[in-house]
Every structure is written in C-alpha cells, then in structure tokens.
Amino acid sequence: MEFKRWKNLGEIVPDYIEEFCNLYNEREEVLKEIEEFAKETKTPILLPSSAALLRLLVGIEKPKRILEIGTGIGYSTLNMFFASPKSKIVTVDSNRKRMEVAKSFFEKVGAPVKTVLSDGIEFLRELICREETFDFIFVDSVKSEYPFFNFKLQAVLSPEGVAVFDNVLFRGYVAGRRYDKRYERSINLLKFFFESIKDYPNSEKFLIPVGDGLLILKFCV
C-alpha cells in the first residue's frame, strides 16, 4: 500500500524511502487503517521507519511495563502492543478527541491498554508519588517539552530501563539545517535536552536518524 503523508512532518528520511519501507514492513490491518485515518485527517503518527524500529526494540526488550507519553490516535501504542502483547501498557495524552479515536482502535483489536487523559508532566508527578516504575518509556509529544519530561522520567524508569524519544532531530534543524525563526525556541530546548542527557551516568545513548529522529537511552546498573 502506498504511504503518502502530508508535507513537512519529517524530512530526514526522504518520502520515497519511507514509502518503500512501508511496502516491506509487515503490520496488522488495523495499523494500515490508522495510517489511512491519519492521512485523511492529517493527524500526526509515527513515520514508518520509526515505527519499525520502535516495534523491533519493544519486541526484543519485551518490557513488563510500558509508559507512553503522546498516545495520539494510538498508532505507536498498537505497534508496541503487537510487538509484546503481554506487556502492560499505560498511555497518556492531553487531547480528548485523539484519545477517543485511539480507544476505538484499541477496542477493535482487544488491546488492554490503560489510557490516561492528562497532561504528561502532571501524570508523571502522580506516578512519582505512587512510586510506579516502567521498564520502557516512549515519548512522542511536544518537542519543546522534552527537557521537562526528561527530568521527571528518570524517577519512573526502572534501573535497567529504556527510554525512547521521537522527533528529536526536528526535520534536521537541530543538526544545523537552516530554519525559520519561529522554530528557534523548540530547537533551543531540544539542544538543551541533548546537553542534559550527554553525561548521564550508567547509560548508553543512541541518536538514530530514522523518521524525524529517535533518541534511545538505555540504562544499566
């Protein structure tokens, strides 16, 4: 199936490569349905190359507990669910409309995903108070909020956990591509985010130019 996305979402991997990947990456019918819905309604979802890598990672790690910040319409959530159906998945988004769409897709395939309608940072605060931890955390929300998520995430990530952040290369602007002044704030905050994780102890960092850029943080004790 041809994968056509609207312009300017991610420009690191050219469209024709993303489209080619999507022809070869096997996935369930419901995921193709979400892709169609996203295209028709211009709703952002993970790009094919990022979805494939996320799925591979979750499939290998088989985390017991997964936290997702930025459910959107549930595309990334279901990719993780299919990769590791036994994982307990909690996903949070502040957009009621999108969450309703996501829930309808979860129900369609009987995925027992726990959905939380909340601001991600507020929810992280709650998790910290409840001393809940997760083995795998996927963050796909507003890029300029990444530094703030990051500080709180550490408290809910288990000692050998993995955290994955999407859109970290922001169309390549973070890496030096010329950008419009209106993006400056987001770009500076993303740069601050990179600086803040650079010297984390007990962790390996992998910055991978798939989709719009994925950052993978793998902790070890």
Ligand SMILES: C[S@@+](CC[C@H](N)C(=O)[O-])C[C@H]1O[C@@H](n2cnc3c(N)ncnc32)[C@H](O)[C@@H]1O
């Ligand atoms: C790019 S979309 C997520 C796409 C989704 N991961 C997928 O692949 O289907 C980003 C989502 O983050 C949500 N979001 C942005 N800031 C947030 C915040 N502070 N707390 C919770 N959700 C947030 C938006 O409502 C939006 O649905």
